[in-house]
Amino acid sequence: MILMFLVMVFVHALLPLLGAWLTRSRSGVVLGGVVAAIVGLVSATPILMGAGVAGLLLGMWSGFSWLKRQESKKRAGAR
Secondary structure (H helix, E strand, O other), X not given: OHXXXXXXXXXXXXXXXXXXXXXXXXXXXXXHHHHHHHHHHHHOOHHHHHHHHXXXXXXXXXXXXXXXXXXXXXXXHHO
16 A cells, blocks of 8 residues: 555656656646646545645646756856
8 A cells, every 4th residue: 555655646746747847847847737636536546645646746846846946057057
């Protein structure tokens, strides 16, 4: 059960990160989050919904943080 929980967190966190990496924009993170939420609603059992929500929040936070780091690196290189 713990392994299934961790897999759900990882899969739901991966989609917003992929959106950030592929589009390099905030809208990509949000789109990845929406896709992760839809996948979670369609495929998850009620007992694993917490893992899906935790993964979704972790992925969106990580995606926005990654974009912020990329923007700051770009600004530092432009100076």
